Amino acid sequence: MTSDALRVAAVDLGTNSFHMVIIEECREKGIVEIDRVKDMICIGRGSISTKMLDEKAMQSGIVALRNFLVLASQHGVAREHVIAFATSAIREAKNQDEFIRRVKDETGLKVKVISGKEEAEFIYYGVRNAVKLGSSCDLIFDIGGGSVEFVIADSHGVKLLESRKIGVARMFERFVLNDPISEHEIKLLEQFFAAELVSAAEKAVELGVKRGIASSGTAENIARMIRSLQGVESDVSLNNSIFTRREFNRLYRMVLPLRSSERRRMTGLDEKRVDLIVPGLILFDTIFRTFGLEEIVLSDSALREGMVLHYLQQHYDAGQNSDAPDIRRESVYELGFRCNWNRDHSEHVAMLCLQFFDQLIALHGLEQRYRELLEYAALLHNIGTFVSISSHHKHSQYIIMNGDLRGFSPSEKEIIGHVARYHRKSPPSEKHVQYSQLKQRDRNAVDVLSGILRIANGLERGHRQNIRELRLACNPDMITIGLRSHHEPDIEIWAAELLKSWLEAVLHRTIVFEPLHDA
Incomplete structure (x- = not known):
């Protein structure tokens, strides 16, 4: 320390x-x-x-x-x-x-x-440090044993804080007498839950809530059970992962008729939640229907993390600011610092990448969300040198995909990792298993973004931040890249020439570099 x-x-x-x-x-x-x-x-x-x-x-x-x-x-x-x-x-x-x-x-x-409202507020602090909140409101809920906390919030702050006495242990003790649970008991639970959700549901309609964010062991158990049904490894971080209403309904229909002895054998279910998962599933089903949600995002941060963040803010002016943090950028920079990165080099490569992306947008046609992922891949492309110089591009990919980046979905971390992986050595290939498993549109994006990163990295070959501006011009056959630099860019052009062939193949254009001199 x-x-x-x-x-x-x-x-x-x-x-x-x-x-x-x-x-x-x-x-x-x-x-x-x-x-x-x-x-x-x-x-x-x-x-x-x-x-x-x-x-x-x-x-x-x-x-x-x-x-x-x-x-x-x-x-x-x-x-x-x-x-x-x-x-x-x-x-x-x-x-x-x-x-x-x-x-x-x-x-x-x-x-x-x-109090229940204090608990809800701490949960909000924790969740917003793990899942990026946007301009539209989200429903955040945390299912405990005694109570369930509901928060409606966006990036600007909290719109609703509620705590309801409908926790899974309380509901199991009060309503569930049969094993397996009876249809009558299911109906009683559904009616009780629906009555308790009225005020939050009315507020959600008023604010146009479309997305749910769940924290707690119950939510994590449900997600792991869904992944198990899909044959997907469950022993990984689930933060920012998503399960849909259809995926949940499949699990719900399968689990509710089972006896506790049968549930105990299910992969992904904590042994001590074998009974409590029953009211948990019924509550999730009621939330899906009452709030009209189609998918749930998971947060692995909640009350405890919120407690820490609030403590740091109150005592040391650290952690949370009054406004919602840019958790994705913060997390990227924190990972870079933990890996002893070369910040000046990485930020300069990222700056060049964004100039490439913006000036080539008519050619590559990628959505803006890929621009952000390109920047983060550029910032982290060299962190693998923390492990070793040899094959550091592969180490970078592993660290990015397993380094607990906050605010990113699993698929976004995969894209960032792949772009960083292909900044040097061999370009993307169907022979690489992880790359071949990406969705087609994400593979196409990785192709373009890794090609941009390869050239941008070449243009920073001397780690001297020499290239200060790019001017790109395109025609049907060629991309001309004009370079404004502090000094003659001989070493940068030499390095970029060695790395340009992949982007040339992806964009079907020859690439040439031209030094630009101020008048």
Whole structure:
């Protein structure tokens, strides 16, 4: 840990499980996750109806928290930088004060019980740091054991914060008596959920909500089960991944008729969520129908991450600004710094790439979203040298696709990684398995973007930021690239000549370079 870095641990005492995330924050590398741990304590077991925390569950919770604190200490987190919040089950329990006091006496940890609206606000902070919010409003929801938080927000801020007592543990305890669940119980749950969603649904209609963003273990379990049905590896980050209403409906129809013993054998389902997944699926189905959603985006950041970001902002003027951050750009720069990149070189290559893209748009016809991905690929094209110089283009691709870039869908990370992969050595080829598995339009984009990056990288061969402007002229046979430079661009033209053949093949034009001299 560097001298300017700060490590913080955030503990979430939820109804079903206790979680802790440990992060390190420093100015250049941003917020980096160090470790995370979960223990399915089920502190809310039986308490939803009795409003009393179970003695055995309280003892298990204290043991888990003691272990969390040992782990945090081993990771170099000072005790004053461990924050802990309790949510639905504990805030509703009549004996919450007793539990909070025992935690303090036996572990030294001070636990703050937060309201439902505070919980929703922290979830918003966490989600907006993982999923890019746009100009139109999104429905963010987090399904807990005791409560479900709803947030409607866009890039400018929050429009609605709600917490409803319809968490999966609460609903299972109240409504589900049969295994498998009966049709009557399904109807009761659907009616109860629909009644609780009325105000959020009315606000969503008013604001034109079209997209849902889900966080929580229930959402992640559903996504992993869907991927398993599709034969897709599930042991990967699901952040910004999407599942559609049709994909969900297939899983829903398959799982609801099963007994718990049959669900337990399903891949992707956490063993301790075998029962809770049933009301979870019914709630997701109700949300899809009530809000008219066609797809759900997953966020792997929520309450805990929001706790950390809020803590940093309040105490160290770090983390979140009042406006929604540009999480994609921030994340790209943070990954670059973590890999000890050459920032000046990378930014100059990116600048040249964007000039190429803009001046060739009539020829390549790519959508603007590919322009942004080209810039990020250019910024990260050389980070593989952090592993080794040899084959660093392949290392760059691996790091980009596995480096936890925030705000990007899996397919966007694949495009960025492929463009970086092909900035040198062999160009794209159907013989490369990952490239061949891209959608056709994305393969076409990778072809163009990698060709641009190859030449832009050549024009920065000396790492001296010599080329300051490009002037492109096209005719049916040729692309002339005029170069304005600080010094004679001999080395840059030599390098670019060696790398131009792929873009020539893709655009069916000969490329020539001409130095331009100021009058």
